[in-house]
Amino acid sequence: METTDAFVGLECVDCAATYDAADEPHQCPACGGMLDPSYDYDAIDLDREALESRPFDSQWRYAELLPFTRESAVTSDEGATALVDCPNLADELGVERLLIKDDGRNPTGSTADRGQSLALTAASQHGATDVVLASTGNSGQSAAAYAGRAGLESHTYVPSRSSFTNKAMVNVHGGEMNVVGGRFDDAVGAYEEGLAEHDDWYSVQSFVTPYRHEGAKTTLYEIIERLEWSVPDIVAYPTGVGVGLVGAYKAATELQELGLIDESPALYATQAEGCAPIVDAFENDRDVHEPVETPDTICGELEIADPPASRRVLEALSETDGGAVATADRDILEAAVQVAQHTGLEMAPSAAAAASGVWELAERDAFDGDETVVIVNTASGNKEGDVLRSHLMSQGI
Numbered sequence: 001m002e003t004t005d006a007f008v009g010l011e012c013v014d015c016a017a018t019y020d021a022a023d024e025p026h027q028c029p030a031c032g033g034m035l036d037p038s039y040d041y042d043a044i045d046l047d048r049e050a051l052e053s054r055p056f057d058s059q060w061r062y063a064e065l066l067p068f069t070r071e072s073a074v075t076s077d078e079g080a081t082a083l084v085d086c087p088n089l090a091d092e093l094g095v096e097r098l099l100i101k102d103d104g105r106n107p108t109g110s111t112a113d114r115g116q117s118l119a120l121t122a123a124s125q126h127g128a129t130d131v132v133l134a135s136t137g138n139s140g141q142s143a144a145a146y147a148g149r150a151g152l153e154s155h156t157y158v159p160s161r162s163s164f165t166n167k168a169m170v171n172v173h174g175g176e177m178n179v180v181g182g183r184f185d186d187a188v189g190a191y192e193e194g195l196a197e198h199d200d201w202y203s204v205q206s207f208v209t210p211y212r213h214e215g216a217k218t219t220l221y222e223i224i225e226r227l228e229w230s231v232p233d234i235v236a237y238p239t240g241v242g243v244g245l246v247g248a249y250k251a252a253t254e255l256q257e258l259g260l261i262d263e264s265p266a267l268y269a270t271q272a273e274g275c276a277p278i279v280d281a282f283e284n285d286r287d288v289h290e291p292v293e294t295p296d297t298i299c300g301e302l303e304i305a306d307p308p309a310s311r312r313v314l315e316a317l318s319e320t321d322g323g324a325v326a327t328a329d330r331d332i333l334e335a336a337v338q339v340a341q342h343t344g345l346e347m348a349p350s351a352a353a354a355a356s357g358v359w360e361l362a363e364r365d366a367f368d369g370d371e372t373v374v375i376v377n378t379a380s381g382n383k384e385g386d387v388l389r390s391h392l393m394s395q396g397i
């Protein structure tokens with residue numbers, strides 16, 4: 001494999017067993033735990049000036065902190081997305097500064113492109129011919145795009161409720177799409193059956209491949225670098241499986257390890273009330289979630305009733321003195337509309353849970369007025385413009 005100098009291999013987050021990335025591409029063979037790329041940080045010579053001197057052109061500008069070299073990457077220049085100041089929303093919320101990290105500007109319109117770039121780079125280097133995953137939609141679209149770029153076949157299992165755009169674009173990218181009746185858990189079941197029937201399929205499922213959450217960490221690198229290394233008080237993520245938050249917590253830890261920052265931002269998980277297992281666990285001081293029996297939310301990307309890495313997500317929230325907020329679907333959709341009308345930015349319904357969650361914090365008087373708050377927009381609004389418009393129509397507009 002063409003790995004970077006400081007990348008030492010994969011470590012199990014549960015039993016701490018270590019593996020050579022060339023041999024063990026997926027979950028821990030000893031205990032089934034999630035594997036995490038590890039690095040020799042002393043071997044990384046990276047300071048603020050070195051980073052600032054590089055063009056802000058893709059997530060691969062942080063290659064020293066990624067497992068693979070830029071030259072070997074399967075990449076469409078994902079990352080390097082805008083961090084947009086929204087002063088009128090800051091006034092409305094009563095904070096010093098509100099910014100939206102617009103990861104909807106990635107090649108396939110979602111933050112999933114960061115992790116799929118790494119996952120497909122790994123698949124390619126491991127000699128895979130076919131990749132497979134279950135997806136709520138966006139990560140499947142992204143996998144199909146990067147598989148196509150790498151010359152690999154892709155097999156995506158999505159629940160029937162997944163958006164038309166996601167399904168259409170999986171096909172457009174030449175991927176095989178399997179629409180599974182039911183919810184995300186049913187799609188996961190079908191994916192597991194498909195994987196069991198095909199020895200040569202290679203999983204790019206979140207927390208099955210070690211590389212999806214690894215790519216996600218670059219979002220927080222970019223936020224902090226764009227703020228000229230001043231750490232925001234709060235970074236709010238819409239949270240389904242929790243890839244973004246697990247990545248963000250690792251990013252904050254690494255930037256401190258390298259001496260680039262002194263503290264972590266408080267990380268917040270935002271969910272929809274109809275499916276909020278992380279928020280429920282956080283509010284009840286549990287270190288792992290309880291599955292939601294009957295999930296029900298219009299926000300398909302958030303309808304993850306049984307998130308596999310909740311322990312890691314909850315650790316990210318508690319270790320950064322963060323929090324978790326759930327809001328109602330109508331408030332989430334209204335937040336997407338308000339952001340669109342006041343800033344011009346387009347948030348997908350699920351992503352707008354982060355905006356709605358921050359508004360809820362303001363309602364609870366959580367802010368003093370001097371905070372810098374970042375909302376992560378994980379997907380472009382035009383992926384589900386129909387859902388946003390139907391909200392307007394329900395308001396009689």
Ligand SMILES: [Zn+2]
Pocket residue numbers: 012013014015016017028029030031032033
């Ligand atoms: Zn293990």
